[in-house]
Amino acid sequence: MFERVAVFGVGLIGGSFALALDRINGARRIVGVGRNSPSSRANLERALQLGVIDEIARDEEEALRGTDLVMLAAPVQQTEALLAAIQPHLTLHAIVTDAGSTKQNVVEAAQRALGGKFPQFVPGHPIAGKENSGVEAAEATLYDGKRCILTPLSDTAGHAFERVRDMWTACGAVVSSMDPAQHDRVFASVSHLPHLLAFALVAAIAREDDAAVKFAHAGGGFRDFTRIAASSPEMWRDICLANKPALLRELTAFEQEVALLRRLINDGDADAVQREFARAREIRGALRF
Ligand SMILES: NC(=O)C1=CN([C@@H]2O[C@H](COP(=O)(O)OP(=O)(O)OC[C@H]3O[C@@H](n4cnc5c(N)ncnc54)[C@H](O)[C@@H]3O)[C@@H](O)[C@H]2O)C=CC1
Numbered sequence: 001m002f003e004r005v006a007v008f009g010v011g012l013i014g015g016s017f018a019l020a021l022d023r024i025n026g027a028r029r030i031v032g033v034g035r036n037s038p039s040s041r042a043n044l045e046r047a048l049q050l051g052v053i054d055e056i057a058r059d060e061e062e063a064l065r066g067t068d069l070v071m072l073a074a075p076v077q078q079t080e081a082l083l084a085a086i087q088p089h090l091t092l093h094a095i096v097t098d099a100g101s102t103k104q105n106v107v108e109a110a111q112r113a114l115g116g117k118f119p120q121f122v123p124g125h126p127i128a129g130k131e132n133s134g135v136e137a138a139e140a141t142l143y144d145g146k147r148c149i150l151t152p153l154s155d156t157a158g159h160a161f162e163r164v165r166d167m168w169t170a171c172g173a174v175v176s177s178m179d180p181a182q183h184d185r186v187f188a189s190v191s192h193l194p195h196l197l198a199f200a201l202v203a204a205i206a207r208e209d210d211a212a213v214k215f216a217h218a219g220g221g222f223r224d225f226t227r228i229a230a231s232s233p234e235m236w237r238d239i240c241l242a243n244k245p246a247l248l249r250e251l252t253a254f255e256q257e258v259a260l261l262r263r264l265i266n267d268g269d270a271d272a273v274q275r276e277f278a279r280a281r282e283i284r285g286a287l288r289f
């Protein structure tokens with residue numbers, strides 16, 4: 001399918017992408033690129049050892065030589081700097097895509113950094129993942145049966161969009177398209193807010209004097225609610241700041257709901273509390289994932 005694929009950020013998502021592509025013989029050669037830090041270098045070496053990538057590229061020029069697909073899978077606020085460094089080496093037939101959890105800031109970064117080459121960029125977001133980071137957590141089957149959303153603009157090249165769509169489909173994902181702003185509103189609600197709340201709950205309890213005894217007695221409900229608080233702080237910092245307006249709107253709506261429940265509990269209004277819980281239970285029970 002592709003001759004040479006360059007993956008910028010060979011962690012959970014980039015590593016799983018490389019493994020999924022390899023499984024379908026989707027790339028003749030896969031090259032990994034990291035950032036200039038000891039932990040990133042160690043992660044890339046491990047990726048090579050695990051056979052996730054075929055080689056490590058030292059810089060953008062080396063990574064882009066003969067490359068016909070670039071996948072960005074680094075934290076979203078790195079997008080503009082990465083694309084600016086890639087742009088001079090990007091040949092006309094090469095396609096660039098990404099896996100970032102936010103799309104409006106990524107699209108705007110790509111427009112600024114790629115200029116006339118922006119049509120070669122296909123913004124994407126696989127809705128698959130877990131709380132573990134790094135290449136050790138990568139899995140070839142991560143995207144099987146999972147949604148992958150593409151958010152092309154009117155000037156995105158049709159052939160680039162089709163190749164990225166077909167590639168994700170071949171990797172096992174169910175692909176659909178969405179407008180970037182709508183994407184960010186949806187995921188502020190069902191992904192970014194829940195992660196923020198999980199981090200907030202653990203952080204709030206940890207501040208209490210008897211936190212240790214409380215955590216020691218936590219059961220399944222607490223485990224389920226806070227699993228995602230073990231996710232990468234850097235990645236979630238970037239997502240929350242990149243999707244600030246939509247996330248703050250969702251946070252306001254959530255605060256209003258919490259304020260309502262606080263008032264009902266304070267008033268001892270048992271019927272109203274039960275009605276609120278029953279409504280949520282019914283809605284949650286009908287959801288199919
Ligand atoms: N973790 C998840 O469940 C999901 C994450 N995403 C998105 O995928 C992207 C990657 O996330 P993960 O793989 O989970 O994170 P990760 O922490 O496992 O991997 C990110 C990798 O990017 C590298 N990196 C950081 N800055 C870089 C740079 N400037 N150049 C090259 N490499 C760089 C890091 O060293 C690390 O190896 C993020 O944009 C995230 O929003 C999307 C869907 C699900």
Ligand SMILES: O=C(O)C(=O)Cc1ccc(O)cc1
Binds near residue numbers: 100101130228
């Ligand atoms: O760990 C989980 O359950 C997730 O929700 C994974 C996830 C994290 C970020 C995304 O943009 C998409 C999926």
